[in-house]
Amino acid sequence: MAGGYDVIVVGVGGAGSATCYELAKRGQRVLGLERYDIGHAMGSSHGETRMLRLAYFEGQTYVPMVLRAHQLWRDIGAKLGEDLLAVTGTLDINAPALDIVDKAEAACKTYDLPYTLMDAKAIMERYPAFKLPSDYRGLFQPDGGFVRSEKAILGYTALAIDAGADIHPREQVLSFEPTATGGVKVTTNARTYEAGRLILSPGAWISRFVPSLEAVTTIYRQIFGWFLPLRPDLFAQGNFPCFTLKGDVGNYYGFPINAHPGFKIGGPQHGREICDPELLVRESRPSDEKGLRDCLAAYLPDALGPAMGVKVCLFTSTPDDDFIIDYMPGAPQIVVASPCSGHGFKFASVMGEILSDLAMDRPSPFDLSPFRMSRFAGLA
Numbered sequence: 001m002a003g004g005y006d007v008i009v010v011g012v013g014g015a016g017s018a019t020c021y022e023l024a025k026r027g028q029r030v031l032g033l034e035r036y037d038i039g040h041a042m043g044s045s046h047g048e049t050r051m052l053r054l055a056y057f058e059g060q061t062y063v064p065m066v067l068r069a070h071q072l073w074r075d076i077g078a079k080l081g082e083d084l085l086a087v088t089g090t091l092d093i094n095a096p097a098l099d100i101v102d103k104a105e106a107a108c109k110t111y112d113l114p115y116t117l118m119d120a121k122a123i124m125e126r127y128p129a130f131k132l133p134s135d136y137r138g139l140f141q142p143d144g145g146f147v148r149s150e151k152a153i154l155g156y157t158a159l160a161i162d163a164g165a166d167i168h169p170r171e172q173v174l175s176f177e178p179t180a181t182g183g184v185k186v187t188t189n190a191r192t193y194e195a196g197r198l199i200l201s202p203g204a205w206i207s208r209f210v211p212s213l214e215a216v217t218t219i220y221r222q223i224f225g226w227f228l229p230l231r232p233d234l235f236a237q238g239n240f241p242c243f244t245l246k247g248d249v250g251n252y253y254g255f256p257i258n259a260h261p262g263f264k265i266g267g268p269q270h271g272r273e274i275c276d277p278e279l280l281v282r283e284s285r286p287s288d289e290k291g292l293r294d295c296l297a298a299y300l301p302d303a304l305g306p307a308m309g310v311k312v313c314l315f316t317s318t319p320d321d322d323f324i325i326d327y328m329p330g331a332p333q334i335v336v337a338s339p340c341s342g343h344g345f346k347f348a349s350v351m352g353e354i355l356s357d358l359a360m361d362r363p364s365p366f367d368l369s370p371f372r373m374s375r376f377a378g379l380a
């Protein structure tokens with residue numbers, strides 16, 4: 001048995017890589033265990049980019065966290081010599097009966113964030129790529145943008161190793177158990193380790209580790225793709241923002257062109273198919289491409305060129321779409337983290353601080369009460 005760790009982190013993905021770094025930076029002896037390669041396409045974080053919005057329509061509790069995450073992405077990017085965060089502005093658009101814009105505006109008002117309300121005409125004048133029904137409206141927030149998610153995981157992992165963390169890729173955690181001395185024993189397909197604390201950040205596999213979460217987490221197969229625009233200039237950074245769109249054709253989001261030659265778009269509604277991450281076939285289907293093309297045909301026709309790639313990814317959703325961040329019931333030496341429901345990556349940087357605080361029994365500066373497991377009936 002290998003011992004001597006203060007903390008073991010299960011899953012070196014978005015949240016786990018940042019946590020390994022933060023703990024090592026704080027002088028903790030850390031082991032990060034990752035089942036696949038560091039930076040892989042089997043979980044929830046691949047596909048080059050993830051959006052970071054400050055006008056947080058999912059709930060105002062998230063705004064202080066996302067403000068801190070925004071700062072950390074810039075700090076870590078500077079440390080790595082990489083622009084991990086691209087500030088492009090974010091535009092949230094909705095059809096008349098929907099309330100995304102109202103919720104985004106409320107978050108901006110509460111936290112004194114700059115924003116501009118735009119009707120469809122103003123959006124199409126400023127961003128000619130959009131073709132919107134005249135009664136759609138939007139909220140533009142200038143400070144949001146996107147995080148380079150794959151570079152972020154690689155970067156955080158490199159920094160963690162530099163700070164002294166042991167990172168074991170391609171080593172699968174099979175089981176864990178609390179020890180009589182208040183620590184944990186973790187068994188992988190290679191060996192057994194002991195540590196004082198355990199952080200579970202295994203993404204879509206969370207209920208494999210915490211079976212009681214099976215009742216309140218659903219894994220959805222998700223689709224995104226890159227399309228070569230007919231007019232790439234309309235989708236270039238500077239001419240096009242990150243956007244979310246809740247419209248009559250469906251819910252979509254997209255990014256200005258980054259390193260990939262195509263315009264990236266995703267469609268959470270078209271991928272709302274429950275799946276098992278162990279059994280999922282990760283090849284896309286022709287119907288996946290069609291679902292994305294439906295959005296382009298309706299709202300972004302100048303992007304209707306060839307599909308450069310269509311990928312499958314995983315959402316881990318809770319009934320209220322809020323995260324799970326808590327101690328394991330009955331085992332306070334184990335921290336459980338599921339920052340997902342389709343909007344978690346932007347928080348990975350601040351999640352490193354939050355999970356480290358929990359593992360080190362330090363008070364969090366953030367209100368974590370909405371993320372407790374006890375909000376779900378039967379989970380104390």
Ligand SMILES: Cc1cc2nc3c(=O)[nH]c(=O)nc-3n(C[C@H](O)[C@H](O)[C@H](O)COP(=O)(O)OP(=O)(O)OC[C@H]3O[C@@H](n4cnc5c(N)ncnc54)[C@H](O)[C@@H]3O)c2cc1C
Binds near residue numbers: 010014223
């Ligand atoms: C298509 C799509 C679009 C999204 N868009 C956005 C967006 O625009 N903005 C945003 O903020 N969020 C977005 N999200 C959500 C965001 O990507 C996720 O919330 C985030 O990636 C989750 O990070 P994680 O660390 O929990 O999971 P992951 O990054 O998947 O990491 C979990 C890790 O645990 C490892 N693991 C699992 N089991 C074991 C085991 N037994 N042993 C060892 N390791 C194990 C996995 O291999 C994996 O590497 C999107 C998600 C998807 C799928």
